Amino acid sequence: MNQLPQKYPFLPTWCPGCGNFGIMNAIKMAIAKSGHPKEKFVIVYDIGCSGNMSDFLDMYGFHGLHGRALPPAAGIKLANHDLKVIVVIGDGGCYGEGATHFINLMRGNHDITVLVHDNHRYSLTTGQMSPTTDKGEATKSTPEGSIEEPLNPLALAISNHATFIAREFSGAIPQLSARIGEAISHEGFALIDMLQICSVYNPKQDLRWYREHTVSLEAEGHNSTDKAAAWTQAMREEKLPVGLFFKADRPAYHSQVSELQSGTLVNHNKSVVDMTTLLQDYR
Ligand code: SF4
DSSP states (O other), rough: OOOOOOOOSOOOOOOOTHHHHHHHHHHHHHHHSSSOGGGGGEEESSSTTTTGGGTTTTEEEOOOTOOHHHHHHHHHHHOTTEEEEEEEEEEHIIIIHHHHHHHHHHHOOOOEEEEEEEEEETTTTEEOOOOOOOOTTTOOOOOOOSSSSOOHHHHHHHHTHHHHHHEEEEEEEEHHHHHHHHHSSSSEEEEEEEEOOOTTTTTOOOOHHHHHEEETTTTTOOOOOOOOHHHHHHOOOOSSSEEEEEOOOOOGGGOOOGGGGOOOGGOOOGGGGGOHHHHHTTT
């Protein structure tokens, strides 16, 4: 029997109704409109349903371990700061296993765009509660309802000096894509917490639920340069505000590293580096 040639990239294997379809299209549209060739981008993927996107996008990428996508992303940016670095990660990876990386990269204002697929579950591992699961929710790992209060990623980002902080919905693809484009253009740490539908392990928070429970920051006249106002919006519980919470200009980490002022690290001439003094310390 003749075998069909395997094509790359592969077709998505996500479940019908999954918000990851919309997010992937939003990312593709944002990159296409960015004005940069796609070879200038590197996407660092975490483990999870979102990370499976590495099989579906024909771009430079690196697939990290669970919660560990953030350090390689920062390292890639420092090795070649001409590149645009995007992280595709879930709420479990970014706000759970990778929370320390998340906090410290925000403090340093590392110039990476972090796109968090926040579906409030560990979905690839079949629906356990995650850091953003609402209190009282019955999940596979909390059959009697979760006991912990949910983590607030927007408040965490505001209080740890991220310079671009937004929340968008996976079902509003043009708006999400435009926001991803703004985050890519921003020089510094950019977080977009993306409310993502998981039709299998979190069916309650579906398209209708998000339409009823979200409110537009722009429509409310929110001032995204006002940090105190951003904090107030982040702490709201009766509705989930979507849009740009906060944006500030602060030098990015790589722009403050003296060794990088003469060009990218990958293009440094290693033959003129004198290691003699350093190596003497190890004799
Ligand atoms: Fe999407 Fe949920 Fe299916 Fe994973 S389990 S592919 S997040 S719908």
